Amino acid sequence: MELDQKVDENGVLHILDLIRTSIVFAFQPFEPSSRNDQNCLWWFAEKEEKIEPEIQEIPAATALSEAGVKFERGSDNNLMNIKFEDGVLTIPELAVAELTEPLFRNLIAFEQCYHGRSQQIxxxxxxxxxLINSDKDIKLLSKKKS
Incomplete structure (x- = not known):
């Protein structure tokens, strides 16, 4: 589905909504065939609303690495396409620039204010x-593929 079709289908509430839609529109939820074969982010977002609130900490990247989890850079540009399969956590690359943090803060605020929108960002x-709690986590996640 093209971005203009997605915008026409849902309407745009604000310029932030247009930016948010451009980030998440290609993200198509699917039913995982098993717990190990799924998009981690979709599962995380969906479970949060469907089950009783329960604190489930996600370990930092270095702790996951010490436990045997491998990290790979995703091959597509869809930030939402985070996957965990066969002990490998695949995360698409995010280029961080000066305005990345304020942009994400505004997108998060937008999602929190408009309850009809998904909470994917x-x-x-x-x-x-x-996942990122220290410089070691950043170094681990930003390593080039071998």
Whole structure:
């Protein structure tokens, strides 16, 4: 589905909504065939609303690495396409620039204010915040593929 079709289908509430839609529109939820074969972010966002609230901490990248999890850079540009399969956590690359943080803060605020919109950007930010707790986590996640 093209972005203009998605915008026409849902309407745009604000310029932030247009930016948000351009980030998440290609993200198509699917039913995982197993717990190990799924898009982690979608599962995380969906479970949050369907089950009783329960604190489930996501370990930092270095702790996951020490536990045997491998990290790979995703091959597409869809930030929402985070996957965990066969002990490998695949995360698309995010180019961080001066305006990345304020943009994400505004997108999160937008999602929190408009309850009719999905919480995909918020889920992405929470997931990455839990995954990155130190410089070691950043170095581990930003390593080039061997």
């Amino acid at each position: 918020t889920s992405y930010a929470v997931f990455m915040d839990k």
